[in-house]
Amino acid sequence: MNSILPIAVITFKEGLRRRVLYGVMVASLLLILFAVLISGLFMRDILKVMVDICLSSISLGGLLVPFFLAINLLAGDIENRTIYTLLARNISRSSYILGKFLGLAMLTGIIIIILMIATLVAIYCATLIYPAHNFLHFTLSPLFISTLMAFLGVLVLNSTVLLWCSVTTSSFLATLLTLSTYIIGHSVEDVVRFMNLKNTGVEISPMIQATAKAVLYIFPNLAAFDLKQQAAYSLPFVSQEITLLGLYGLSYISIMLFLAIFFFKRRDLP
Amino acid sequence: MSIFSCNQIHKSYQTGCLKHTRKKALTDVSFQVKQREVFGIIGLNGAGKSTILKIFMAFVKPDKGTVSINDQPVASKGSHQSIGYLPEHPSLYPHLSIKEHLQFGCRVAGLSAQEEKKRIQTALETVDLTEVAKMPIRGFSKGMTQRAALAYTILLKPEILILDEPMSGLDPLGRQLVLDIIQEYHDRGATILFCSHILTDVERICDRIGIMHQGQLVSVVTADSLDKDYVSTSTKGSQTPLEHYFLNTVRTEIS
Ligand SMILES: Nc1ncnc2c1ncn2[C@@H]1O[C@H](COP(=O)(O)OP(=O)(O)O)[C@@H](O)[C@H]1O
Numbered sequence: 149m150n151s152i153l154p155i156a157v158i159t160f161k162e163g164l165r166r167r168v169l170y171g172v173m174v175a176s177l178l179l180i181l182f183a184v185l186i187s188g189l190f191m192r193d194i195l196k197v198m199v200d201i202c203l204s205s206i207s208l209g210g211l212l213v214p215f216f217l218a219i220n221l222l223a224g225d226i227e228n229r230t231i232y233t234l235l236a237r238n239i240s241r242s243s244y245i246l247g248k249f250l251g252l253a254m255l256t257g258i259i260i261i262i263l264m265i266a267t268l269v270a271i272y273c274a275t276l277i278y279p280a281h282n283f284l285h286f287t288l289s290p291l292f293i294s295t296l297m298a299f300l301g302v303l304v305l306n307s308t309v310l311l312w313c314s315v316t317t318s319s320f321l322a323t324l325l326t327l328s329t330y331i332i333g334h335s336v337e338d339v340v341r342f343m344n345l346k347n348t349g350v351e352i353s354p355m356i357q358a359t360a361k362a363v364l365y366i367f368p369n370l371a372a373f374d375l376k377q378q379a380a381y382s383l384p385f386v387s388q389e390i391t392l393l394g395l396y397g398l399s400y401i402s403i404m405l406f407l408a409i410f411f412f413k414r415r416d417l418p
Numbered sequence: 419m420s421i422f423s424c425n426q427i428h429k430s431y432q433t434g435c436l437k438h439t440r441k442k443a444l445t446d447v448s449f450q451v452k453q454r455e456v457f458g459i460i461g462l463n464g465a466g467k468s469t470i471l472k473i474f475m476a477f478v479k480p481d482k483g484t485v486s487i488n489d490q491p492v493a494s495k496g497s498h499q500s501i502g503y504l505p506e507h508p509s510l511y512p513h514l515s516i517k518e519h520l521q522f523g524c525r526v527a528g529l530s531a532q533e534e535k536k537r538i539q540t541a542l543e544t545v546d547l548t549e550v551a552k553m554p555i556r557g558f559s560k561g562m563t564q565r566a567a568l569a570y571t572i573l574l575k576p577e578i579l580i581l582d583e584p585m586s587g588l589d590p591l592g593r594q595l596v597l598d599i600i601q602e603y604h605d606r607g608a609t610i611l612f613c614s615h616i617l618t619d620v621e622r623i624c625d626r627i628g629i630m631h632q633g634q635l636v637s638v639v640t641a642d643s644l645d646k647d648y649v650s651t652s653t654k655g656s657q658t659p660l661e662h663y664f665l666n667t668v669r670t671e672i673s
């Protein structure tokens with residue numbers, strides 16, 4: 149168990165040196181400029197537009213980790229047999245999975261923190277340029293809460309990447325499965341909501357309805373972690389809802405990690 | 419007491435994703451390696467040498483049979499406490515330096531900072547990589563990577579070594595280095611299991627030699643008996659005793 153942290157650190161270091169961070173830095177600088185300049189076009193909604201753009205960039209930046217780093221670092225470990233280097237050190241496969249998850253979480257965290265700082269700088273710059281009455285209703289907490297939930301959403305996706313990488317042998321397949329998870333996770337809630345509407349005039353067979361419900365429970369409901377709109381309109385967050393969402397995310401991650409360990413322990417690493 | 423022990427192991431790999439065709443890699447392999455022994459496995463490419471070593475490391479599970487190290491079944495907790503494993507094609511993290519890899523090894527083992535420094539320095543000096551300790555691995559040549567992996571393998575001074583083709587990719591100097599390391603560990607009382615297809619190297623350092631052919635362990639000889647045998651039977655000057663014995667064994671297997 150005491151090997152989890154060293155694995156996380158080595159994953160974090162290797163991830164950082166893959167130059168992703170430079171990309172994030174450049175992107176965040178562009179974001180500052182863009183958000184500050186473009187929000188001027190929306191004279192009434194300057195704050196709303198800014199928050200919206202910034203939060204979108206934060207979740208986009210976070211997604212770099214599951215799509216570009218996680219698959220590369222995990223499937224690459226198995227494909228190039230770098231994993232032998234770790235496992236030969238009397239490290240259990242469960243420590244390996246947990247260490248990798250922690251390392252990826254650290255990478256996600258650092259990217260999101262950088263983008264968060266960029267966001268705050270952008271908003272500060274905007275207050276200097278645009279009239280003050282635009283920013284009267286501005287509070288930090290919705291921004292922080294929605295960023296935190298976006299972070300949790302990325303962690304959920306990271307945990308599914310771990311599962312996919314522990315059941316497949318190719319990084320291509322793992323990428324495909326992660327992409328599907330992402331798309332389904334963002335649309336399944338809408339599909340179910342549409343089917344529950346009474347007056348759509350479309351007959352939906354019970355079979356399909358049941359399938360959609362099952363998919364809703366199996367795949368992560370990633371759309372739920374997207375609280376951009378609420379933050380942009382400065383709608384108050386219900387603390388109960390946030391707690392529930394947090395619990396949902398954490399339990400989903402636990403289940404994914406448990407399954408990943410379960411399958412990973414049983415597989416050959418030839 | 420035997421350090422390595424495997425009993426009637428069979429292994430086949432699944433080839434193809436949908437069709438469940440399987441490729442046989444090992445058939446009914448059994449052998450024991452005693453403490454302080456150097457056991458070399460030789461065989462042609464694809465004979466199943468690496469598969470045996472991976473089964474001992476629990477990277478691959480046998481379909482049938484039992485495998486134990488130090489009388490503990492492999493996969494169990496603690497059975498790999500003091501093993502150094504060198505893979506066939508060692509792969510380290512390309513953006514990290516050899517020093518960072520060694521630091522990782524020490525931290526997982528829970529060494530103190532002082533001890534860590536000492537171990538890293540010794541390991542780097544042994545393989546002569548002190549100068550490039552901070553360079554990322556991706557700038558290393560094949561031979562340097564092999565040496566770096568070797569440093570990582572012997573970092574904690576293990577009592578058991580499992581080496582998969584330790585000489586591959588090394589220049590004569592590097593080969594001598596590996597031979598010296600194996601000799602040093604042998605003198606210190608370590609148990610070493612390794613495989614190679616370079617017979618002359620095997621001959622110089624092994625106590626016992628197993629010959630594999632198409633997944634089967636067809637013969638096990640001691641180095642001493644090999645010499646006696648050779649002197650009494652052979653007149654071919656161009657072959658070393660092991661080459662002579664190996665070629666004969668493999669030829670009879672084929673015919
Ligand atoms: N991952 C794998 N998938 C399918 N077949 C494999 C795999 N690894 C090894 N084999 C097969 O198993 C046999 C033994 O391989 P290996 O143990 O690597 O041989 P050696 O190390 O003696 O060259 C070979 O025929 C090889 O083709």
Ligand SMILES: [Mg+2]
Pocket residue numbers: 467468469506
């Ligand atoms: Mg091999």
